Each structure stands twice: as structure tokens, then as C-alpha cells.
Amino acid sequence: MERTSKYIIFSSVLFFVIIIVIVHLIAPQQYSLSQNTISDLASQNYHYKWIMQTGFIGFGLILNSGIFIRLKSSKKIIHPDILIMIYGLFILLSGIFCTEPFYGSACYSVIQSRIHSIFATISGFALSFGILWYVFIKNTPKKRIIHLIFFILIILFSMLFGLAENGTLELGKGIIQRIMYFLGLAWIVVNYGFF
Numbered sequence: 001m002e003r004t005s006k007y008i009i010f011s012s013v014l015f016f017v018i019i020i021v022i023v024h025l026i027a028p029q030q031y032s033l034s035q036n037t038i039s040d041l042a043s044q045n046y047h048y049k050w051i052m053q054t055g056f057i058g059f060g061l062i063l064n065s066g067i068f069i070r071l072k073s074s075k076k077i078i079h080p081d082i083l084i085m086i087y088g089l090f091i092l093l094s095g096i097f098c099t100e101p102f103y104g105s106a107c108y109s110v111i112q113s114r115i116h117s118i119f120a121t122i123s124g125f126a127l128s129f130g131i132l133w134y135v136f137i138k139n140t141p142k143k144r145i146i147h148l149i150f151f152i153l154i155i156l157f158s159m160l161f162g163l164a165e166n167g168t169l170e171l172g173k174g175i176i177q178r179i180m181y182f183l184g185l186a187w188i189v190v191n192y193g194f195f
Helices: 002-025 049-074 079-096 110-137 141-165 173-193
Strands: none
Touching: 002 049, 002 173, 049 079, 049 173, 079 110, 110 141, 110 173, 141 173
């Protein structure tokens, strides 16, 4: 069961990465890798938004399936894994509610865009606190340090993203967000595949 769980969790990351690559390959010229976020590729009124929505929803479903199997086979509730399931759930929900268009369309739902932003933020907090929880429960200093490094980097890039989003930082928010995604997905692979 544990091996099955690992494969499913790894598959969720692989699926998500493949979708992200595909949507970048078909993104229009208006889309800027440095300035636009991954969520923008699932934005309202964008013709191919359904592909990235499938990525968010599929990633959340597959990830949570793998973690559920892990919890079920362990016969106990591992609290950090519950936080990672919350992360998966809110990534899924952020795929249902889309952000505002990135190409200047005037007609869109502000409420839906705000809901998307709230869900994306909740998912980030859940992942961060899940990683932090692992810092405290791991049984070797090496494992604790690895989790702590991931936690610090994700928090650092989250702060940089906020600064880039409000224009305080010159570096593009799209680049910073991609680094945050990479760190989160790398942590999932490391945590559920090797620890």
C-alpha cells in the first residue's frame, strides 16, 4: 500500500508538470513567462483555460488519493498529511474558480477571481505549515534540516512574490511563482518518495 501511495503521489506531480509544460507551449503571445502566473493560463475567458483547470483539478485529486491511501495503510492520522490534503483540495478548488483574464478582457467575474486568489493562498499556507510540521516530527537532524530548508525557501519566495505582485520588486512575479511551484512539487517528491 505504501508503494502504491508513493507512485500515485509521484504521478500527481508528473501529471501537473506535464500539463504546465503543455499550456506553456500553446500560450498566446500576450502571455509573459516572467510577468504572468501559471493561474493566468486558466484565467476567465481564455480559450484553452480548461487544460490548466484540468491540471489543477487532476493534481489535487490524484495527490489526495495517494495521501488518503497512505493514511489508510498507516492506520493512524499523520497530521502533516492532513495539511497536505488541504493543500491538494484548495489547489483543486483554485482550478474550478478562475482568475481574471491576463490579456485585458473587461468582462469577467471579480468574485470568481477573488475566490481563486483566496483558495490559492490557503493552499500555500497549508503546504507551508505541513512542511513545517514535518520539521518537528522527523526523527533525524538531517531530515529536519531538509524540511526546514524547503520551508524557509518557500516562505522567502512567497514574500518575494508578494513584493513583485505589488510592484515593489522589479523581478517578475511569474518567475518567482514558478520557483515556488518547483519548490513545493520537489518537496512532495522528496517527502513522499524518499523519506
